[in-house]
Amino acid sequence: MLETEINPNDELWLSDVEAPQIITDPNLFAWDDEADLVIAGLGGAGIAAANEALDQDLTVIGVDKTSGGGATAKSGGVFYAGGGTPIQLAAGVKDSPENMFNYLIQETGDIVKESTLRKFCNTSAENTQWLMDNGVQFDPSYYKVKTSYPGAGYFLYHSDNSMVPSYMENAEPAPRGHRGFEEGPFRPIGVGGTIYYPLKKSAIKKGLKIFSQTEARSLVITAEGRVVGMKVLMLPSGKLAQKHKSLTSRGEMLQMLLPPSYPGSNLLQIIGGLFIKRARKIEQNHREVKYIKAKMGVCLSTGGFIFNRSMVKEYAPKYYNGMPLGTPNDQGSGIRLGQSVGGKTDHMERVTAWRFLNPPLAFAQGIVVNSEGRRFCNEMVYGATLGDAMCEDNGGKAYLIIDERLLYDAKEQSKEALPFQRDMARMLMYFNARKRSNLIDLAKVYNLPADAIAEEIEKYNKAARSQSSCEFGKAPSDVKELNGPFHIMDISIDSKLAPLTTLTLGGLVVNEETGEVLNQNNQEIKGLYAAGRTAVGICSNIYVSGLSIADCIFSGRRLGQSLKKREPNIKEI
Secondary structure, three states: OOOOOOOOOOOOOOOOOOOOEEEOOOOOOOOOEEEEEEEEOOOHHHHHHHHHHHHOOOOEEEEOOOOOOHHHHHOOOEEEOOOOOHHHHHOOOOOOHHHHHHHHHHHHOOOOOHHHHHHHHHOHHHHHHHHHHOOOOOOOOEEOOOOOOOOOOOOEEOOOOOOOHHHHOOOOOOOOEEEOOOOOOOOOOOOOHHHHHHHHHHHHHHOOEEEOOEEEEEEEEEOOOOEEEEEEEEOOOOHHHHHHHHHHHHHHHHHOOOOOOOOOHHHHHHHHHHHHHHHHHHHHHHOEEEEEEEEEEEEEOOOOOOOOHHHHHHHOHHHOOOEEOOOOOOOOHHHHHHHHOOEOEEOOOOEEEEOOOOOOHHHHOOEEEOOOOOEOOOOOOOHHHHHHHHHHHOOOOOEEEEEHHHHHHHHHHHOOOOHHHHHHHHHHHHHHOEEEOOHHHHHHHOOOOHHHHHHHHHHHHHHHOOOOOOOOOOOHHHOOOOOOOEEEEEOOOOOOOOOOEEEEOOEEOEOOOOOEEEEOOOOEEEEEEEOHHHEOOOOOOOOOOOHHHHHHHHHHHHHHHHHHOOOOOOOOO
């Protein structure tokens, strides 16, 4: 019997993934298709693994429940890279792998081995060139001001905390956010396609065989526990498949149109669910069981589990009230497939929560307090850093306080922001902000201790007047004296008008040299690999913009490269 931390018979399995199918002889089994590498999930990590394996002259089959892309295609399209990338050099930016490492070690901690992080930094410029060689376009237009996302026309920016004074003590700041380049008007949603779709096109040209609208349901293993293939549920091509695709797309679009806290969101969820229900009925009635042989290995790269709300509630309850970020297919199926054959997981409680204040800059020049009325971080930090501090140490509660002058500045600055940034800022200013002439009345809005808020503002104002240093290391230029009347905004995880977006970071534990999934005894499960957000990786401690896609490329390529060095998974008779 397999030694597992959880299996499909457990009450908390919370997944459609089935127990593995055990076979006696892979060479005598009735397979429907075969390849050297079989990939479950063709998002950023899966398509990177496919390209690299194909570059190694291996055959590859990829299966995806939709048509591929995952969270990568729907993201902001930022690739985190440094160490002297071609784009950094073109922009006249100085960076080195050592400088990149010195910065990232502050974010990653011990989430991966030091040697793994060094390899990530040392190969970053190479991976950027590899993307470009596979059709991805970047641009050296450099946005030099700290922001969560650059304005239209800029494609290189500081997507992390490298410009925050405390981080600058250990590393020189460098712009490492490489936004995928696209011609024409800027589109904030789905610009991740600028990275994903060229890679998909490249892989298909190299020989990738894709089975879309196909779900990986269970692994096929030998009696010794070696993974030799995969059972899938496949929707045959034709009119039904087209109808299924249309219903699924419309349903998912409606369900993701508004954040859960917005008026009308529940109605859209219900209407979208009706389309999804019709698509599921097609699946139930028409999907066929197929078995795909993996001669060298199976790659699990189906993303995280943020849309499996039961799993989030079980593993990361602090983040349950956040807004899921990704795709509705981020159900944790890859993680569960790995667990079904003994795979070990870690850091399942780690979730990134994005509370962006800048732009507008004026928001970040105010103060953020917790439910005790106390500041708890430098408001200029990257949004995920702020969100992490809020959720991990402050019960998910946070309140932004600015004055009339900063509110005016925020209104003016938001005019220059991109639509998705502008609209959120205006939602906060016009519908969330509560104005009061004094601090006693301000504190009463959310039942906060007035004396604590008054003390924090007094300390902050002294720093603004250069009478003391800012307690949390905010740069003097960003510390602005606050005078009444004041405005307070609820930016907590459960804020009704300011949803906190969330994305899971934990997953299967892998051999950091090869990407092989490890079992409960920290031994490799032969024939099984994981990449991207299905696995523990570079960004599993905390997130900075672009680091997840960068880890997808890094871990996907690592997998493909390691396969070439190995003996076939299955010995042919």
